[in-house]
Amino acid sequence: xxxxxxxxxxxxxxxxxxxxxxxxxxxxxxxxxxxxxxxxxxxxxxxxxxxxxxxxxxxxxxxxxxxxxxxxxxxxxxxxxxxxxxxxxxxxxxxxxxxxxxxxxxxxxxxxxxxxxxxxxxxxxxxxxxxxxxxxxxxxxxxxxxxxxxxxxxxxxxxxxxxxxxxxxxxxxxxxxxxxxxxxxxxxxxxxxxxxxxxxxxxxxxxxxxxxxxxxxxxxxxxxxxxxxxxxxxxxxxxxxxxxxxxxxxxxxxxxxxxxxxxxxxxxxxxxxxxxxxxxxxxxxxxxxxxxxxxxxxxxx
Numbered sequence: 204x205x206x207x208x209x210x211x212x213x214x215x216x217x218x219x220x221x222x223x224x225x226x227x228x229x230x231x232x233x234x235x236x237x238x239x240x241x242x243x244x245x246x247x248x249x250x251x252x253x254x255x256x257x258x259x260x261x262x263x264x265x266x267x268x269x270x271x272x273x274x275x276x277x278x279x280x281x282x283x284x285x286x287x288x289x290x291x292x293x294x295x296x297x298x299x300x301x302x303x304x305x306x307x308x309x310x311x312x313x314x315x316x317x318x319x320x321x322x323x324x325x326x327x328x329x330x331x332x333x334x335x336x337x338x339x340x341x342x343x344x345x346x347x348x349x350x351x352x353x354x355x356x357x358x359x360x361x362x363x364x365x366x367x368x369x370x371x372x373x374x375x376x377x378x379x380x381x382x383x384x385x386x387x388x389x390x391x392x393x394x395x396x397x398x399x400x401x402x403x404x405x406x407x408x409x410x411x412x413x414x415x416x417x418x419x420x421x422x423x424x425x426x427x428x429x430x431x432x433x434x435x436x437x438x439x440x441x442x443x444x445x446x447x448x449x450x451x452x453x454x455x456x457x458x459x460x461x462x463x464x465x466x467x468x469x470x471x472x473x474x475x476x477x478x479x480x481x482x483x484x485x486x487x488x489x490x491x492x493x494x495x496x497x498x499x500x501x502x503x504x
Contacts, residue, residue: 205241205242205245207238208238208239208241208242208245209242209267209271209274210228211224211228211230211235211238211239211242212238212239212242212250212267212268212271213268213271213272213275214227214228214235215235215239215251215258216250216251216258216260216264216267216268216271219257219258219259220257220258221235221236221239221258239251246263246267248261248263249261249263249264250263250264250267251264273338276338276339277339279339280339280471280473280474294322294323294324294479295324295325295326296323296324296325296326296342296343296479296480296483297325297326297328297341297342297343298325298326298327298328298341298342298343298344298345298483299327299328299329299330299334299340299341299343299344299345300327300328300329300344300345300346301329301330301331301345301346301347302329302330302331302424302425302426303424303425303426303442304345304347304442304444304466305327305329305345306329306426307425307426307429307442307444307445307448308444308445308448309327309345309487310327311448312490313325315486315490316482316483316486319482319486320482323479323482325483328341331398331399331400332399333346333350335352336350336352336355336469336470336471337352337353337354337355337471339471342470342471342474342477342479342480343468343469343470343474343480343483343484344467344468344469344470345360345466345467345468345487346466346467346469347363347401347464347465347466348401348464348465348467349465349467350467350469352469354471354472354473355469355470355471355472356469356470356471356472356475357467357468357469358467358468358469358484358488359465359466359467360466360467360468360487360488360491361465361466361491361494361495362463362464362465362466363442363443363444363463363464363466364403364442364443364460364461364462364463364464365401365403365404365407365440365441365442365443365460365461365464366440366441366442366443366454366457366459366460366461367438367439367440367441367454367455367456367459368432368438368439368441368445368452368453368454368455369432369437369438369439369452369453369455370432370433370434370435370451370452370453371451371453372435373432373435373436373437373438374453374455376435377389379453379455380438380455380456382456383411383414383456383459384414386411386414386415386416386438387414387415387416387417388417389416389417389418389437389438390416390417390418390419390420390436390437390438391408391411391412391416391418391419391420391437391438391439391440392419392420392421392422392428392431392432392436392437392438392439392440393408393411393419393420393421393422393428393439393440394408394421394422394423394424394425394428394440395421395422395423396408396409396421398422398423398424401464403461403462403463403464404440404442404461404464406461406462407440407459407460407461408440411440418437420436420437425441425442428440428441429441429445429449432452433449433451433452438455442464444494446497447494447497468484468487470484
């Protein structure tokens with residue numbers, strides 16, 4: 204099959220317009236149209252429904268577009284591997300993780316990575332949805348559970364627990380609860396039960412709710428929960444990785460904690476030799492080691 208025609212088809216399907224595809228490819232609309240007609244004749248199939256507002260893929264067009272999308276992702280992966288250099292790390296690295304971990308732990312530490320590799324470009328994708336790494340929706344992921352997708356290199360980084368925290372100012376004004384039943388005298392700040400969150404955190408919140416907190420503030424991510432706690436609104440359910448960067452947080456009811464939440468780093472097997480993956484993996488592991496040392500220091504009497 205003619206690769207050039209497939210490239211033009213992919214651009215048209217992605218843009219939904221002959222004109223827009225032509226602009227991307229630096230071709231005239233008539234040249235793009237001729238290539239699409241020639242491809243349809245070669246396949247003996249209609250690839251697009253044409254209407255006043257643009258083009259819509261037919262069922263056969265959808266099948267071909269799925270194939271060209273997969274091809275494009277494979278080509279991107281091959282290009283990334285070719286461009287990787289042992290002497291210099293550059294290019295784009297697409298990293299996906301949860302909104303809470305990405306904003307509160309990872310992003311604040313990226314200064315160190317950029318200082319060492321200033322030409323590296325990181326696209327940080329923060330969402331709770333698990334992106335498909337083998338299909339190259341991202342290059343590397345940090346997730347709060349072991350990835351189940353096939354053909355991935357996996358490494359457990361650490362375990363996290365959800366604990367109870369309050370600000371010093373809040374505790375000075377309202378006092379610290381002595382036992383779990385005292386939650387009834389305080390405002391609880393936690394993730395909304397309907398939001399994406401780890402099961403261990405949801406189970407702890409469910410337990411706390413049985414004690415009927417005096418008031419409630421729910422947010423759909425841990426960044427919002429943290430802001431509520433730092434602004435003296437109540438007692439928050441937060442991950443323990445915050446203690447290093449937010450020393451004003453005071454842990455309360457230290458006997459109350461969630462089950463362990465494993466944190467995994469994963470990337471496609473085909474990127475095992477990628478220098479960009481390697482430097483990012485080593486950077487995260489070094490920061491985890493530093494984080495663990497900090498927690499051990501806090502635990503010493």
